[in-house]
Amino acid sequence: MVTVRVFITLKPSLLDSAGRTVAESLHKLGFDQVEGARIGKMIELHLREFDDQGVKAMCDKLLANPVIEDYRYEVVA
């Protein structure tokens, strides 16, 4: 079995309001070193077998929204 980790992030040009809220909350807790935060998703897929085209298709069809999100993935084991 192969584990693939998919990382999905909002495109850099888009405002990440949840990330901004996290950064503001960290400031309120006294973490003044925080200049910003952005939130993404990590999806761990357990696959019977790895095939690059398959994982790409899963990302494009279901896991990510290519209009507003970027994704990358890595094979873990």
Added chain:
Amino acid sequence: MVTVRVFITLKPSLLDSAGRTVAESLHKLGFDQVEGARIGKMIELHLREFDDQGVKAMCDKLLANPVIEDYRYEVVA
């Protein structure tokens, strides 16, 4: 400026219903090689300076729920 990526995952013993739904949806789309999926969060923090204790405190106090979640982080640049 330092970028730190925090990865937050549900503890392995807990049922990840969102992950299960993703796996079922992938099956319905014909991706039969998927045996399971688990969903986590990735938070990218931009910090003026990195200090390990600080990032740990941010995770424990705000970013993760230590009762049900595990976290790890890596310094990117």
